[in-house]
Structures are given as C-alpha cells and as structure tokens.
Amino acid sequence: MKQLPPEYYEILEELQTVDFVIVDLALYLDTHPEDQEAIQQYNSMIKQRKRIKKQYELQFGPLTSFGGSYSPFPFEWKEAPWPWQV
Incomplete structure (x- = not known):
C-alpha cells in the first residue's frame, strides 16, 4: 500500500467525527422532531461534511462510488487505499 501524508488521516478523522455527530443528531431528531436547535445543528453539520468531503x-x-462522488480523469476509484482500509 502506498504511503499517505499526515493530512490524509487528519481530513479523514475530521470527516468521521462529523459523520458521528450527524448520526447522533439524526437519532435524537427521530424522537425530538420539533427541536429547532437540533435541526439547525444537524444542518450545520451536513454543510460542514460537504465542505470536508470536497x-x-x-x-x-x-470518497465513495456509485454516484456519491465525481471522478477526475482517469477514473480514480480503483486507486487504493480506500478510506476503510486505513
């Protein structure tokens, strides 16, 4: 496997942290759908996730395949390591 720079792990960890918060807020909102502050936090985290993913x-x-991410030329999805391999 090729050597990855420290920034790779930093950005990936930041993305995983935001994903955790999004899942946690979504679970909370399942039982508290009218909590406006939680909805604002959720939307803020979604915006932050899009920025980090970009x-x-x-x-x-x-980061993903099957329509979740654009690919430059040449097609890069085949290039390892994938995020779950590190």
Whole structure:
C-alpha cells in the first residue's frame, strides 16, 4: 500500500467525527422532531461534511462510488487505499 501524508488521516478523522455527530443528531431528531436547535445543528453539520468531503476528494480522490462522488480523469476509484482500509 502506498504511503499517505499526515493530512490524509487528519481530513479523514475530521470527516468521521462529523459523520458521528450527524448520526447522533439524526437519532435524537427521530424522537425530538420539533427541536429547532437540533435541526439547525444537524444542518450545520451536513454543510460542514460537504465542505470536508470536497476537500478530501480534491486532495485524495473519490470518497465513495456509485454516484456519491465525481471522478477526475482517469477514473480514480480503483486507486487504493480506500478510506476503510486505513
């Protein structure tokens, strides 16, 4: 497996942290659907996730396949390591 720069792990950890918060807020909102502050936090985290995902993909290639991410030329999805391999 190729050597990855420290930024790879930093951005990936930031993305995983935001994903955890999003899942946690979604679970909370399942039982508290009218909590406006939680909805605002959820939407803020979604916006932050999009920003981090874009940064990751610009530096390291597609994060997901099957329509979740654009690919530059040549097709990069085949390039390892994938996020779950590190």
